[in-house]
Amino acid sequence: MNIKETLLKLSDAVGIGNITEASKIASDILSNYADTKQNQNNVVGKIKGESDYTLMLEAHIDEIGFVVTDIDNNGFLTVKNCGGIDLRTLPSRVVTIHGKEKITGVFCATPPHLGGPKEYDDISTLKIDTLLGENAKQIISLGDYVTFNTKAASLQGDRITGKSLDNRAGVVCLLALAEKLQGKRLPCNVVFAFTDMEELGNRGAKITAFDISPDEAIVIDVSFADAPDVSSNDCGKLGGGAMIGMSPVLDKSISKKLVAIAKENELSYQTEVMGSRTGTNGDVISVSKVGVKTGLVSIPLRNMHSDVEIIDIKDIENICDLLEKYILKGGNA
Amino acid sequence: MTELLKQLCLIDGTSGDEAAVREFVISQIKDFCEYRVDNLGNVIAFKKGKATPSKKILIDAHLDEVGIIITHIESNGFLRFTTVGGIDTAALMLRRVLINGKTLGVIGGKPVHLCDADERKKLPGADSLYIDIGATTDKEAEELLSVGDCAVMCSDFTIAGDKILAKALDDRVGCAVLIDLLKQDSEYDFYASFSVQEEVGLRGAGVVAFSVEPDAAIVIDGTTAADVAGVAESKRVCCQGKGAVVSFMDGATSYDRDYYNAALSSGIPAQSKCAVAGGNNSGAIHLSRGGVRVVALSVPCRYIHTAGSTCDMRDVVAVRDLTKYMINKIASGQL
Numbered sequence: 001m002n003i004k005e006t007l008l009k010l011s012d013a014v015g016i017g018n019i020t021e022a023s024k025i026a027s028d029i030l031s032n033y034a035d036t037k038q039n040q041n042n043v044v045g046k047i048k049g050e051s052d053y054t055l056m057l058e059a060h061i062d063e064i065g066f067v068v069t070d071i072d073n074n075g076f077l078t079v080k081n082c083g084g085i086d087l088r089t090l091p092s093r094v095v096t097i098h099g100k101e102k103i104t105g106v107f108c109a110t111p112p113h114l115g116g117p118k119e120y121d122d123i124s125t126l127k128i129d130t131l132l133g134e135n136a137k138q139i140i141s142l143g144d145y146v147t148f149n150t151k152a153a154s155l156q157g158d159r160i161t162g163k164s165l166d167n168r169a170g171v172v173c174l175l176a177l178a179e180k181l182q183g184k185r186l187p188c189n190v191v192f193a194f195t196d197m198e199e200l201g202n203r204g205a206k207i208t209a210f211d212i213s214p215d216e217a218i219v220i221d222v223s224f225a226d227a228p229d230v231s232s233n234d235c236g237k238l239g240g241g242a243m244i245g246m247s248p249v250l251d252k253s254i255s256k257k258l259v260a261i262a263k264e265n266e267l268s269y270q271t272e273v274m275g276s277r278t279g280t281n282g283d284v285i286s287v288s289k290v291g292v293k294t295g296l297v298s299i300p301l302r303n304m305h306s307d308v309e310i311i312d313i314k315d316i317e318n319i320c321d322l323l324e325k326y327i328l329k330g331g332n333a
Numbered sequence: 334m335t336e337l338l339k340q341l342c343l344i345d346g347t348s349g350d351e352a353a354v355r356e357f358v359i360s361q362i363k364d365f366c367e368y369r370v371d372n373l374g375n376v377i378a379f380k381k382g383k384a385t386p387s388k389k390i391l392i393d394a395h396l397d398e399v400g401i402i403i404t405h406i407e408s409n410g411f412l413r414f415t416t417v418g419g420i421d422t423a424a425l426m427l428r429r430v431l432i433n434g435k436t437l438g439v440i441g442g443k444p445v446h447l448c449d450a451d452e453r454k455k456l457p458g459a460d461s462l463y464i465d466i467g468a469t470t471d472k473e474a475e476e477l478l479s480v481g482d483c484a485v486m487c488s489d490f491t492i493a494g495d496k497i498l499a500k501a502l503d504d505r506v507g508c509a510v511l512i513d514l515l516k517q518d519s520e521y522d523f524y525a526s527f528s529v530q531e532e533v534g535l536r537g538a539g540v541v542a543f544s545v546e547p548d549a550a551i552v553i554d555g556t557t558a559a560d561v562a563g564v565a566e567s568k569r570v571c572c573q574g575k576g577a578v579v580s581f582m583d584g585a586t587s588y589d590r591d592y593y594n595a596a597l598s599s600g601i602p603a604q605s606k607c608a609v610a611g612g613n614n615s616g617a618i619h620l621s622r623g624g625v626r627v628v629a630l631s632v633p634c635r636y637i638h639t640a641g642s643t644c645d646m647r648d649v650v651a652v653r654d655l656t657k658y659m660i661n662k663i664a665s666g667q668l
Binding site: 129155 | 409411421423424427428429439440442443445446447453454455461463465467468469474477489496557559561564565569570610635639640641642643
């Protein structure tokens with residue numbers, strides 16, 4: 001599997017609410033390597049191993065976006081954001097409205113002296129122009145989703161930019177891992193889970209963890225990468241390898257084992273230490289049922305929650321290698 | 334004209350860097366008129382009509398669009414830039430840009446999660462933003478580009494019925510109208526200019542007017558339409574779909590009142606520009622030499638000076654038809 005090509009494709013696909021393009025692509029690929037079931041935007045694929053110990057590898061597949069809350073008679077929409085979005089960056093941004101058909105729209109960009117917003121603290125003041133005028137209501141309904149529509153593209157080196165790399169990068173990492181594990185003797189059962197509604201509060205992971213009842217879980221998500229004006233204390237380095245999470249809510253022995261395996265195999269890694277919850281699905285998986293020992297590995301990413309997120313493919317390859325070694329060692333059993 | 338407009342909008346031409354647009358324009362008009370390129374890069378064309386009017390008429394549209402120019406390459410490969418023409422910071426933040434028509438970059442700034450509650454509400458200055466091309470060193474970046482290179486915000490060209498969504502409608506709509514007029518037979522001779530550097534102070538059109546020495550001028554441009562949700566009717570300036578926008582006064586020009594009245598009463602869809610704001614090449618042209626009578630016919634564009642500006646092709650057609658009407662009216666001595 002070509003990681004870059006697959007990620008470009010998954011980035012362009014949509015996965016929010018009832019729109020399951022990305023999950024369908026991921027499910028089709030995963031079914032080549034694992035016993036796979038897709039239920040809306042939750043995809044689960046199981047590979048049997050040589051023990052009863054079950055390790056779940058999880059990445060959320062949903063993306064940030066908007067939901068339509070009002071349609072006026074001139075074709076302007078009011079929306080509510082699904083997931084945190086920098087409102088200041090929305091004026092003049094082009095979006096896809098998922099109505100009865102896909103409609104291209106644009107956030108109004110009215111200058112302040114003509115009545116545009118002076119402050120950006122209320123998304124209901126930022127309207128979307130559907131270009132449909134009075135016909136909008138025939139095609140668009142309340143509750144329809146709106147997503148960014150920028151197509152993913154290559155930057156210099158191994159870097160790519162696109163929408164929803166948070167967390168299609170994690171999904172692709174696990175798809176590549178599933179391929180790598182093909183034909184290998186696995187000391188434990190491995191379950192791949194791509195989950196829905198992380199951006200709305202870790203919802204898909206909650207029910208998936210309940211359903212699978214894993215003995216151990218490792219969450220693959222993205223985290224903040226270095227950029228000008230960002231202190232190195234606040235971020236990882238883009239291209240610097242796996243960001244191994246350490247936090248009170250994560251299992252210390254898993255974090256340590258991941259570090260040890262990275263060192264042993266000379267894989268570059270960095271640590272991401274958090275004082276409380278991680279802001280990832282690890283927060284809910286770890287408290288599923290009687291509790292699940294949970295680890296977190298993050299892919300460094302710039303411009304989070306925008307349509308110009310940036311990642312380095314090398315980091316995905318690095319994490320894929322790290323997780324393969326970790327699984328072949330039997331996880332943390 | 335839609336296909337022509339599409340080709341024009343998808344070419345990048347920041348002010349001072351209009352060569353690619355100029356070459357395309359020349360490729361379109363060269364079989365239909367005489368033309369020359371002056372010292373600044375303005376294209377000045379002469380269209381021979383069936384008759385030579387006693388008044389020399391100039392029709393102007395500008396080639397350039399707003400963009401950015403690279404001012405510094407940092408040791409870690411990030412680029413600093415400044416804006417060329419008026420661009421709101423909201424239209425810059427987290428945008429994709431194409432540098433020199435080939436190198437893709439992303440404009441970044443202080444991440445919102447690191448901003449305090451007050452910072453999150455307000456737009457930062459453009460000088461705090463940077464371009465990320467994926468390079469990790471200055472050397473890597475310098476192999477691809479140099480300071481002084483220009484970039485524009487990336488956009489597609491979307492057609493939705495009569496509506497167009499694209500960058501650079503200001504003023505490729507004018508270029509499209511002018512090319513279309515030059516390709517048609519004309520009743521009267523006229524001069525046409527595709528001028529440079531409008532967005533940095535109406536600079537190209539001033540020298541065009543000096544060398545052409547027109548008696549009358551028609552300036553074709555895009556203008557702000559604020560006919561959108563949440564804007565009071567009195568602040569809308571003009572409305573999309575209601576025809577050519579004719580100005581009585583803006584920030585740079587007090588227009589010839591006879592021309593203004595004639596344009597509004599032609600029978601071709603037209604509306605007044607209901608604000609004294611902004612400006613276009615009329616500002617430079619009407620003060621050339623001993624003064625030039627001038628009329629501005631504009632296409633109402635929403636979200637102007639962004640990568641997501643919109644226009645209505647019915648308005649573009651109205652501007653073309655009204656331009657032709659005004660040429661004939663002025664040339665025949667009725668104005």
